[in-house]
């Protein structure tokens with residue numbers, strides 16, 4: 154692709170974002186970043202705009218990875234959400250995105266790797282739902298099209314009452330995928346027992362069928378029953394052996410050297426069954442050849458790692474400089490694997 158072409162594409166993307174942006178939210182990010190240095194907020198806002206064009210950062214990216222305190226040659230090494238978005242558009246075949254966008258299709262396609270029972274309420278009757286609830290204390294109901302933790306509810310079966318009415322409610326609210334609640338490995342529960350703490354492992358299967366792990370992330374819940382950012386969750390990055398490299402941080406950028414609820418030390422925490430995790434994502438990445446660039450949510454049960462879902466337009470996860478001391482992003486790793 155020509156340089157002019159590329160600049161044009163970036164500028165167009167940037168203008169689209171600027172015209173749809175939320176001024177208050179951007180200023181909030183600018184203020185957050187401004188506290189890292191002595192620069193005035195207007196200067197930070199201008200720097201944010203510059204980075205959006207030069208490095209393709211969103212305002213969130215600029216703030217999340219502390220671009221305010223990075224030098225140009227450090228900034229250059231960061232993968233960003235717009236860059237990742239363009240890569241998934243280019244590498245993944247959009248026509249079958251339903252396999253990942255629809256959790257029901259995903260469950261059919263990846264059945265044996267899910268490690269949990271599930272039921273499609275739209276394709277079954279009241280008796281089947283009653284049989285599914287029978288003998289279970291809790292279930293999770295999900296909107297099959299949901300993202301970012303939206304449309305997911307943990308339910309106590311004891312409070313469900315009339316099954317026919319419950320089924321109607323699920324059909325009305327769209328939470329038509331009912332799942333068995335995963336039991337997590339005791340070592341993962343020790344971190345925070347309130348949610349299933351998952352890994353996000355981003356893989357790329359190259360044209361020679363080599364599967365590259367581009368990023369491995371440990372997500373930990375904090376107060377919520379699910380571990381997503383939007384529910385108070387935090388994340389840290391893992392090394393090649395599944396050991397946490399540094400403290401975790403949440404959506405607001407707060408650092409957590411230890412978990413605020415359980416007190417467990419985050420840095421150096423070893424994810425259990427990690428060799429099996431790598432085997433799992435290697436198998437998963439080969440399963441849908443039309444979609445080579447995927448971010449997998451993985452849970453670790455007492456017996457084995459299982460897949461929660463796959464994301465064909467995965468977000469970007471990198472070490473936060475002010476928390477980790479690491480001032481280098483993952484772009485070189487993506488470049489080497491994807492050869493761009």
Ligand SMILES: Nc1ncnc2c1ncn2[C@@H]1O[C@H](COP(=O)(O)OP(=O)(O)O)[C@@H](O)[C@H]1O
Nearest residue numbers: 299300301302303332333334335349351379380
């Ligand atoms: N069957 C399950 N049992 C226990 N926890 C679950 C289950 N499914 C999802 N979760 C929790 O909810 C989070 C979000 O689920 P996910 O299916 O990835 O939805 P989303 O697309 O909104 O990210 C998971 O990371 C995990 O913490």
Ligand SMILES: [Mg+2]
Nearest residue numbers: 301302450462
């Ligand atoms: Mg998820």
